[in-house]
Amino acid sequence: MSNDLIAKYGDARLPRYTSYPTAPAFSATVGPDEYADGLADIAKAGPVSVYLHVPFCRSMCWYCGCHTTITRQDAPVADYLDVMSQEIELVSFAAGNDVAVKNVHFGGGTPTIMRPQEFSALMAKLRSAFVFEADAGVAVEIDPRTLAAPIIDALAENGVDRASLGVQSFDPVVQAAINRLQSFEQTETAVVGLRSSGVSSINFDLVYGLPKQTVQSCIETVRLAAELRPERFAVFGYAHIPAFKKHQRLIDESTLPDAKQRNEQAEAIAEELQKVGYQRIGLDHFALPDDQLAIAARKGAMRRNFQGYTTDDCDNLIGLGASAIGRLPTGYMQNHVPLGLYAERIASGVLPTAKGYLLTEEDKLRAKIIERLMCDFEADLGKLSSGSGFDTGFLVERNDRLGELMADGVVTISGERIIVSQEARFMVRAVAAAFDAYFGSHGRTHSKAA
Incomplete structure (x- = not known):
């Protein structure tokens, strides 16, 4: 793939397509009443996943794009968990x-900022409010720098079987540039503790495109991280959006790599992980061949x-906590972001929905296509539209973005199959955007495609 195309598509600001439509399409015209209507029928739609957002950290990492609040005290966390328990009810x-x-997933912020008894109480509340399947999985995102033995014990006692650890980079120069000092030894201690408690699946998050990061530092980080043999890696490109995340202004933009350098870093990480036995999964994940994610990808x-x-x-997904997003058969619902407003709504006995989006049948079809492109790098439009009542011709005809991608050799069409070229897979978000009816209409800045 030429450097011109890498610059053209790699510098594009595109959604990550973890949902469709994406969050900028959400509207405040969808609120608590619509959420209540959707919840009334959710039990009929089969089992759900639950996501709990814990928006607190002990310190701010300058690269962070999450909704989080810095606190050195335990009281704000305890107060928030009380409110979340009321939301569960x-x-x-x-x-x-x-x-x-x-499935249950605790995200943040730093969910393990909770005290052990608080985590146990929250899990007990969930189990009393919902019907847990016998093999329900529980996953927690973890900052290894603050993980202590008592909370590890609480995770084990409450059925946590998956853990995702933030690593980002082991290069001390990069760590200083993003205000996240984390030694290999801290990470190793966390992994050993989690393994001994029975956590069967561990994921590491790595990030490329960070300030002062180089291809060599990326490779060295992978070599160190792979020594701990996590089942999975998630490798993300840093999204520099200081207009939305003011703490990112503390990063010196002159030290950020350009699109070509970002691509070189991403490919160096991928090559190194594959050398040590990890299978490349989708756009930015890697897993050991016998891991369930690798098996699902092959199937x-x-x-x-x-x-x-x-x-x-x-x-379907139930989102709990400030800023949390859920997905119901009717559409997406997002809670208020400000902690005070979220708590105020709960105290009033009102579901804390700030905005959302009600899905149309066309949205559902486009969502299927985008998900398969993101997962498989191809999508069979005929198969995906079967029974929908839609003729897929409208998705391809007069689709200028798709036509440009075809002309550039990024995609090909075989019958009704859209196929992303092998060498252009890192551009798959640009291909997904060609099927996004709302792309570019909300004035939102997304992360770079590569």
């Missing part, structure tokens, strides 16, 4: 108290949701 009541739960059964690539086959 409201949601459970609206859903009829008989929703089956297949064409991998899914994509707000957690990225996943084996989670639930079509």
Whole structure:
């Protein structure tokens, strides 16, 4: 792939397509009433996943794109968890108290900022409010720098079987540039503790495109991380959006790599991970061959949701906590972001929905196409549209973005199959955008495509 095309598509600001439509399409015209209506029927749609957002950290990492608040005290966290427990009751009541739960995911922020007894109490609240399947999985995102033995014990006692650890980079120069000092030894101690407690699947997050990062530092980070043999890696490109995340202004933009350098870093990480036995999964994940994600990818059964690539086959998600997004059969619902406003709504006995989006049948078809492109690098339009009542010709004809991608050799069309070229797979988000009816209409800045 030429440097011109890398610059053309790699510099493009595109959604990550962990949902469709993406969050900029959400509207405040969708609120608590629509959420309640959707919850009333959710139990009929089969088991759901539950996501709990814990928006607190002990320190701010300058690259962070999450909704989080810095606190050195435990009281704000405890108060927030009390509010979240009340939200669980409201949601459970609206859903009829008989929703089956297949997966639980704690995200942040830093979920393990909770004290052990708080984590146990929150899990007990969930189990009393919903019907957990016998083999329900529980996953937690973890900052290794603050993980202590008591919380590891609490994770084990409450059925946590998957953990995702933030690593980003082991290069001390890069760590200083993003305000996240984390030694290999801290990470190793966390992994050993989690393994001994029975956590069967561990994921590491790595990031490329960071300030002062080089291809060599990326390779050295992979070599160190691979020594700990996590089952999976998620490798993300840093999204520099200081207009939305003011703390990112602390990063010296002159030290950020350009599109070509970002691509070189991403490919160096991929090559190194594959050298040590990891299978490349989708756009930015890697897994050991016997891991369930790798198996799902080989079978064409991998899914994509707000957690990225996943084996989670639930079509619906209940989002709990400030800023959390859920997906119901009717559409997407997002809670208020400000902690005070979120708590105020809950205290009033009202579901804290700030905005959302009600899906049309066309949206559902486009979502299927985009998910398969993101997961498989190809999509069979005829197969995906079967029974929908849509003639897929309207998705291809007069599709200028798709035509440009074809002219550039990024995609080919065989019958009704859209196929991303092998050498252009890192541009798959640009291909997905060609099927996004709302792309570019909301004035939102997304992360770079590569």
